[in-house]
Amino acid sequence: MVLITLALTLAVVGLIYLLLTWNFDYWRRRRVPGPKPKILVGNYPNMFSMKRHLIYDLQDIYKKYKNKYDAVGVYGGRLPQLLVINPELAHRVFVSDFKHFHDNEVAKFIDEKTDFIFANNPFSLTGEQWKERRAEITPGLTMGRIKTVYPVTNIVCKQLSEWVTKQVRLGASKSGGIDAKDMSLRFTSEMVTDCVLGLKANSFSEKPTPIMSHIKDLFNQPWTFMIFFILTSTFPLLSRLIKLRFVPIKVEEFFVGLMSTAIEARKAQLAGGKKFERTDFLDFILQLADKKDLTTRQLLARTMTFLLDGFETTAGVLAHMLLFLGRNPKVQQRLREEILPRLRDGIIPFEELNDLPYLDACLNETLRLFPPAFMSNKLCTETIELPNKDGPNFVVEKGTTVIVPHYCFMQDEEFFTDSQAFQPERFLELDAAKKYKDRGVFMGFGDGPRICIGMRFATAQIKAAIVELLTNFNVRINPKTRNDNDLEATAILASLRGGIWLDLESRQ
Numbered sequence: 001m002v003l004i005t006l007a008l009t010l011a012v013v014g015l016i017y018l019l020l021t022w023n024f025d026y027w028r029r030r031r032v033p034g035p036k037p038k039i040l041v042g043n044y045p046n047m048f049s050m051k052r053h054l055i056y057d058l059q060d061i062y063k064k065y066k067n068k069y070d071a072v073g074v075y076g077g078r079l080p081q082l083l084v085i086n087p088e089l090a091h092r093v094f095v096s097d098f099k100h101f102h103d104n105e106v107a108k109f110i111d112e113k114t115d116f117i118f119a120n121n122p123f124s125l126t127g128e129q130w131k132e133r134r135a136e137i138t139p140g141l142t143m144g145r146i147k148t149v150y151p152v153t154n155i156v157c158k159q160l161s162e163w164v165t166k167q168v169r170l171g172a173s174k175s176g177g178i179d180a181k182d183m184s185l186r187f188t189s190e191m192v193t194d195c196v197l198g199l200k201a202n203s204f205s206e207k208p209t210p211i212m213s214h215i216k217d218l219f220n221q222p223w224t225f226m227i228f229f230i231l232t233s234t235f236p237l238l239s240r241l242i243k244l245r246f247v248p249i250k251v252e253e254f255f256v257g258l259m260s261t262a263i264e265a266r267k268a269q270l271a272g273g274k275k276f277e278r279t280d281f282l283d284f285i286l287q288l289a290d291k292k293d294l295t296t297r298q299l300l301a302r303t304m305t306f307l308l309d310g311f312e313t314t315a316g317v318l319a320h321m322l323l324f325l326g327r328n329p330k331v332q333q334r335l336r337e338e339i340l341p342r343l344r345d346g347i348i349p350f351e352e353l354n355d356l357p358y359l360d361a362c363l364n365e366t367l368r369l370f371p372p373a374f375m376s377n378k379l380c381t382e383t384i385e386l387p388n389k390d391g392p393n394f395v396v397e398k399g400t401t402v403i404v405p406h407y408c409f410m411q412d413e414e415f416f417t418d419s420q421a422f423q424p425e426r427f428l429e430l431d432a433a434k435k436y437k438d439r440g441v442f443m444g445f446g447d448g449p450r451i452c453i454g455m456r457f458a459t460a461q462i463k464a465a466i467v468e469l470l471t472n473f474n475v476r477i478n479p480k481t482r483n484d485n486d487l488e489a490t491a492i493l494a495s496l497r498g499g500i501w502l503d504l505e506s507r508q
């Protein structure tokens with residue numbers, strides 16, 4: 001009896017083991033080298049512990065193989081993934097061979113039925129539908145429209161200053177400093193809501209509208225994602241059955257309500273014969289609705305893009321830029337010297353905002369050290385044969401996940417000497433950013449046909465906020481903040497572990 005039980009147990013364990021490892025020769029069969037995967041976690045040893053950011057697992061592999069190959073085969077759980085470790089190949093994936101890597105992997109995990117909003121984001125759309133949608137909304141974010149809302153930007157900047165002054169007066173630095181991320185999120189919430197919808201979020205008041213808390217909910221669900229990715233990477237077929245809901249139903253309902261309000265308000269204004277003076281995003285969206293005969297729901301899906309993509313990413317970069325300016329008083333002073341002489345009535349005229357090379361360089365250097373999108377998961381959409389340096393050529397089949405670990409390139413000493421140091425000067429050499437981009441080592445906003453459509457909007461906001469803050473405050477770092485660049489382990493967008501705490505000091 002005992003023997004039978006034992007034999008049965010062994011058989012079951014053996015079967016499970018086989019089931020969980022049967023795919024582990026996927027890359028070997030295709031003659032793609034790579035590290036040995038482990039049962040359940042594949043090549044992400046920290047998948048379950050969530051104690052160390054997953055990009056560090058990829059960075060270990062990157063360092064070990066980078067000079068020998070262009071790409072290696074890894075496993076996310078049981079799911080084979082091609083890890084690009086030569087930036088030239090990354091550039092091919094994003095730009096020159098775009099048609100072979102047309103879509104983002106997330107498209108596989110999302111559908112319209114379970115996540116209407118995210119499924120309609122250009123980031124998740126695929127094929128022709130992506131192309132049409134992208135062409136449709138790109139004109140909503142031209143320099144002209146960003147300029148139209150620049151007065152709003154400036155008003156929000158003043159509110160930011162007033163809020164900071166109040167925190168300083170209340171003794172913020174004694175009580176641990178100002179939370180840079182929270183402050184930046186207040187700023188972007190107000191900016192985006194006003195610029196896109198023409199509504200106030202009251203982000204700087206004691207009682208902000210729930211916009212901020214809903215945005216925080218959106219980016220604060222590591223468990224949902226982990227369980228989903230463990231299930232689908234262990235049993236890839238499951239991804240056909242269960243779909244991911246990135247935008248929780250409560251958040252969706254909230255924003256749908258908010259936007260309906262904004263659209264109704266604007267329509268009422270127009271119907272009342274009031275000519276609206278702003279050619280802003282909402283104005284663009286309403287015109288689009290007319291032209292294409294869109295339902296309210298379709299309209300909402302398009303507006304959502306502007307809203308959701310803009311909050312956290314932009315706030316994150318702003319917060320980290322303040323971190324580095326605080327850590328580097330000389331850089332801060334030099335930047336202030338660039339800004340102050342260009343002020344007219346306390347603001348920089350819109351046309352000149354992009355004509356401040358040092359400001360631009362500080363922003364790029366921040367993106368290099370803390371790129372919100374630390375890696376890209378692309379999907380091979382057309383089978384392609386690729387070379388592999390010391391190894392044999394190999395074929396990437398349609399449907400394969402291809403990972404581009406931007407973070408690894410941007411932290412590599414070979415491309416950026418003294419890579420952990422904040423040195424904006426590296427971007428001041430002639431065409432530096434373009435050269436880095438062409439080499440595939442600097443893609444904070446992506447590159448090629450799918451490059452971020454909000455890039456100019458985001459940079460205009462960040463620059464305006466930095467101008468405002470440096471003009472009125474000295475930025476120092478509260479000792480509560482870490483001194484290194486260690487990443488928060490479970491962050492969906494790369495950010496400093498433990499948060500950024502600022503001691504701002506009025507310059508009057």
Ligand code: HEM
Pocket residue numbers: 094121122123124134305306307309310311313314317371372373376443444445446447448449450451452453454455457458459
């Ligand atoms: C500093 C802030 C931001 C950063 C660092 C950032 C970064 C990125 C990156 C890395 C991508 C992927 C590009 C690629 O696949 O090549 C992307 C795509 C995208 N971003 Fe941003 N983004 C930011 C702000 C914004 C804002 C403010 C908006 C909207 C107003 C926006 C809208 C989008 C959209 C719609 C896509 C998908 C484009 C497509 O697949 O065609 N982003 N962004």
Ligand SMILES: *[C@@H]1O[C@H](CO)[C@@H](O)[C@H](O)[C@H]1NC(C)=O
Pocket residue numbers: 357360361364427428432433434437
């Ligand atoms: C910063 O990066 C952007 C986008 O890649 C680029 O257009 C710009 O020229 C860069 N600026 C500097 C000073 O490197």
